[in-house]
Amino acid sequence: MDIQTVVILDFGSQYTQLIARRTREQNVFSVVLPCTASLAEIQSYRPIGIILSGGPSSVYDPDAPPADPALLALGVPVLGICYGLQFIVHHLGGRVRSAPKREYGHAEVMVEHGDSALFANLPATLHVWMSHGDEALELPAGFQRIASSDNALAGIENPERRIWAVQFHPEVHHTPLGPQLLQNFLFAICGARGDWTPAHFIETTVAAIRERVGNGHVICGLSGGVDSSVAAMLVHKAIGPQLTCVFVNNGVLRKHEFQSVQKNLRDKLGLNIVAVNASARFLEKLAGVSDPELKRKRIGQEFIAVFEDEAHRIAQQTGGPGAKLEWLVQGTLYPDVIESSSVKGPSQTIKSHHNVGGLPELMKLKLIEPLRDLFKDEVRRIGRDMGMPEEILSRQPFPGPGLAVRILGEVTPERVALLQEADEIVVAEIKAAGLYKEIWQSFAVLLPVMSVGVMGDQRTYAYTAAVRAVYSEDGMTADWAPLPYELMKRISNRIVNEVRGINRVVYDITSKPPGTIEWE
Numbered sequence: 374m375d376i377q378t379v380v381i382l383d384f385g386s387q388y389t390q391l392i393a394r395r396t397r398e399q400n401v402f403s404v405v406l407p408c409t410a411s412l413a414e415i416q417s418y419r420p421i422g423i424i425l426s427g428g429p430s431s432v433y434d435p436d437a438p439p440a441d442p443a444l445l446a447l448g449v450p451v452l453g454i455c456y457g458l459q460f461i462v463h464h465l466g467g468r469v470r471s472a473p474k475r476e477y478g479h480a481e482v483m484v485e486h487g488d489s490a491l492f493a494n495l496p497a498t499l500h501v502w503m504s505h506g507d508e509a510l511e512l513p514a515g516f517q518r519i520a521s522s523d524n525a526l527a528g529i530e531n532p533e534r535r536i537w538a539v540q541f542h543p544e545v546h547h548t549p550l551g552p553q554l555l556q557n558f559l560f561a562i563c564g565a566r567g568d569w570t571p572a573h574f575i576e577t578t579v580a581a582i583r584e585r586v587g588n589g590h591v592i593c594g595l596s597g598g599v600d601s602s603v604a605a606m607l608v609h610k611a612i613g614p615q616l617t618c619v620f621v622n623n624g625v626l627r628k629h630e631f632q633s634v635q636k637n638l639r640d641k642l643g644l645n646i647v648a649v650n651a652s653a654r655f656l657e658k659l660a661g662v663s664d665p666e667l668k669r670k671r672i673g674q675e676f677i678a679v680f681e682d683e684a685h686r687i688a689q690q691t692g693g694p695g696a697k698l699e700w701l702v703q704g705t706l707y708p709d710v711i712e713s714s715s716v717k718g719p720s721q722t723i724k725s726h727h728n729v730g731g732l733p734e735l736m737k738l739k740l741i742e743p744l745r746d747l748f749k750d751e752v753r754r755i756g757r758d759m760g761m762p763e764e765i766l767s768r769q770p771f772p773g774p775g776l777a778v779r780i781l782g783e784v785t786p787e788r789v790a791l792l793q794e795a796d797e798i799v800v801a802e803i804k805a806a807g808l809y810k811e812i813w814q815s816f817a818v819l820l821p822v823m824s825v826g827v828m829g830d831q832r833t834y835a836y837t838a839a840v841r842a843v844y845s846e847d848g849m850t851a852d853w854a855p856l857p858y859e860l861m862k863r864i865s866n867r868i869v870n871e872v873r874g875i876n877r878v879v880y881d882i883t884s885k886p887p888g889t890i891e892w893e
């Protein structure tokens with residue numbers, strides 16, 4: 374039996390991929406199409422439902438994103454969200470106007486029609502997230518209002534025509550009962566079976582990679598983090614030995630990381646990994662550099678140089694003299710994708726953020742980004758389904774420039790060694806306290822600040838370590854974590870006792886903003 378599909382039409386909302394994520398959370402498969410998709414393309418998926426996303430435009434804008442209004446007459450259940458609601462009202466003969474009072478942010482919505490299938494099992498008052506300047510003034514014939522906020526109409530339906538719409542955003546985190554509303558639409562209205570699983574994603578992604586790459590050779594820059602490891606694993610499943618992963622020791626990895634990544638990914642999972650210990654090269658380039666931006670630049674440049682050398686060598690090995698590699702795997706996730714999918718048509722392609730700046734253009738490599746529609750927790754779920762070790766999947770994010778941005782001032786081999794020791798203690802204690810997974814990042818920072826201490830009967834004069842632990846959803850904002858005092862005490866005691874060269878430990882109580890997570 375074919376897997377059931379929901380089509381999400383994107384009108385340019387920053388939240389469109391969140392809708393897709395919400396459907397996957399309920400084990401319902403969805404595809405996001407640009408709103409310009411033809412009726413034939415939409416129908417080719419034989420959708421059980423269509424969701425119209427929000428969008429920044431007004432239906433009266435001369436360049437309002439176009440979609441074929443005939444999709445409203447297919448008889449397939451439709452859910453309009455925000456702009457989607459206005460699109461429905463406008464095209465079925467109602468009236469939309471610029472609202473006298475715009476609504477942005479938290480709002481309360483009263484459900485007026487308790488029998489509506491869309492609001493089944495929901496309370497009479499809902500906390501929701503609004504973000505609109507226009508509002509529906511007159512409803513098209515046959516529609517009725519099913520919910521409203523203080524300022525505006527918040528929900529409409531025409532069950533005979535199989536159309537429902539809400540003015541608020543049920544897909545965002547700020548609408549706590551949004552998942553229930555979407556569940557009502559998917560299961561009660563569209564008749565979803567919930568037959569999508571991560572295994573389905575893995576199967577279709579692997580098949581697509583296999584077809585795209587053919588017998589070409591693929592290279593992947595492995596960082597040891599979740600994203601690049603899961604991306605590499607998917608490609609490995611697709612083309613096995615045609616993939617070579619390059620894992621570079623840039624001299625500022627965490628203690629034992631160079632070995633443990635190889636152990637986990639090569640020994641346990643069978644990835645073909647070329648591990649390059651370029652530590653000395655990187656540290657040489659970092660000597661005498663204190664400026665944070667210059668550090669990043671030097672590390673980035675050196676990484677590209679090392680990677681190009683390796684790619685060249687691998688190409689000669691696999692394809693003979695003069696051969697060039699064609700493909701590069703990147704673990705780009707949806708939050709890395711800056712611009713959302715095309716609103717004005719398929720020609721306006723998605724731009725993405727690349728961790729390895731400039732590499733694909735420089736080496737003329739075509740990109741394979743199997744995770745670009747997914748969010749971090751989904752990537753972990755996919756990785757788990759492929760049997761990847763929890764040590765990799767639940768690893769906290771670690772920046773590309775590594776410990777270099779956690780050593781303030783010059784990076785020297787001695788300072789790297791000191792920070793590796795302190796960092797290992799912080800991570801071990803946070804894990805032992807059972808907090809590692811719920812905390813976004815927890816680490817030590819080495820400050821080039823010397824202070825006086827006393828150990829035994831001896832005076833010490835040594836460095837300071839700052840401990841940082843933050844809660845975050847996506848790294849964009851963060852709150853410092855109020856770690857239990859006992860835990861802080863253990864971390865401090867262990868660092869001062871075990872790391873010769875650090876005699877003082879402080880705790881960073883700065884949130885982001887105004888601080889950043891990394892100190893540099």
Ligand code: XMP
Pocket residue numbers: 669728770771772773774814848849885888889890891892893
């Ligand atoms: P900041 O320090 O800007 O960091 O609050 C936000 C998140 O991004 C990570 N980060 C980086 N990741 N290369 C990376 O791959 C970098 O240059 C980089 N700088 C910061 C940081 O660890 C946090 O999760």
